[in-house]
Amino acid sequence: MDTTTHRYAPPRAEVKDIPDFSDTVAVPRLWNPGAAAGWSLLFTPVFGAALHMRNWKVMGEPAKARASFVWMVASLAAMVLVGLGSVLLPDSRELDRVTNLVGTALVAAWYFASGQAQQKAVKERYGTGYMRKGWGKPLGVAVLACIAYLLAVFVVAFVIGYFEA
16 A cells, blocks of 8 residues: 655646736726716715716826816806805896806716716726716715705805895
């Protein structure tokens, strides 16, 4: 009876047996750009532009990420102006129409100038095979931001009303 142990050594792989992964593309985790655009109808283009900015960074497109940042800041500035206008200007139907028009125009301008491009880019590069990021955190932040915005408008209105009385 042979009591020696034998080690198994697999045959050496030849170079031709090793798969070539040089032409593969890393698939990033992204927020669905179409869903981000849809949520922008409720949470303004600030929301969609912020998520698209993060997506562009992950996709290796810093110039497009900067463009999304500009849309985010411009949308935020428009929200501040509309908020101040609603507090400082006399209440009227014309003001309501203007603020509704500004909001609708801003969403449409962002979507057709920027948002739609990311949807096309993601579809062309990854199809539906990319890993999707979850919505809990961004939607939670968006809800908190909306509450903070409404609270800020209320405080400004209260302070202005206090000093006018």
